[in-house]
Amino acid sequence: MTARRQRTLARPVIIEGFGLFGGADVTMTLLPAPADTGLLFERVDLPGRPQIPARIHCLVPQPRRTILARGTARVEMVEHVLAALAGLWVDNCRIQLDALEPPVGDGSALEIVEAILCGEITLQASEVRPARVTTPFRVDQPGERGAIDVSPGEGCTIQYDLDYGATVIPAQSFTALITPEEFVREIAFARTFVLESEVALLRARGFGQRATPQNLLVFGPGGVVDNVLRAPDECARHKLLDCIGDFALAGGLPRGRFHAVQSGHHLNHRVIQGLLGALEPQLQSA
Ligand SMILES: [Zn+2]
Known part of the structure; x- marks a missing residue:
């Protein structure tokens, strides 16, 4: 490319x-x-x-x-x-x-x-001079399920596999090669979500006092509360959107393939730390 x-x-x-x-x-x-x-x-x-x-x-x-x-x-x-x-x-x-x-x-x-x-x-x-993945690597959390596998590739391709286990959110996966057209059509609309069981804890910590089911998808025992999904896999798409925002901390979207399984911001950040750490000698000699 x-x-x-x-x-x-x-x-x-x-x-x-x-x-x-x-x-x-x-x-x-x-x-x-x-x-x-x-x-x-x-x-x-x-x-x-x-x-x-x-x-x-x-x-x-x-x-x-x-x-x-x-x-x-x-x-x-x-x-x-x-x-x-x-x-x-x-x-x-x-x-x-x-x-x-x-x-x-x-x-x-x-x-x-x-x-x-x-x-x-x-x-x-x-x-543009994007960071490039040259060597495959994995980031994960010992004792937890999340992981991201990183490998070389043209463009920036992200697959997000979401599995909240025995909750009302079904297992789902979404994959995209990030271009403006794909981002606008398939990803930009996907909204932040939480489980209803998490809301009380967040509120108790002082967060989300102005949050409503209109700016935060809330999943109760019967499904989405006071709202409707924009896609059956909207949650996976939103997690992929979060990956894009976090991966941009490389100084722009990196070139490579990223397969995220149940990752959150912490693992997304570690991918970029690992990528830039691995790339530093090449960038210095470029
Ligand atoms: Zn988000």
């Missing part, structure tokens, strides 16, 4: 809403950025408007979401906006936030994708 040219937004895109975890009102402005900028968060509500690169070295490990920090400045639950940008092959973008979290929208990447496509995407002079 020949290298494609880098892409950015043709004009600023503004999306308003509130964050899923903390519930704070937020305005997110996506701005064009020069070639080789990458994806870069900017907390415009903080003194000095600190910038936080969407790179794995800025990761703050926490359960259930992806958090980045530089110095004392943080951004949380960034995986869906990163998925929207990486899925649309937007390589360079300044992501301005005036709060800790991007707007949740309907729990998917759809609102962000539609806003970006309204604003148009433009080609830049430089070509």
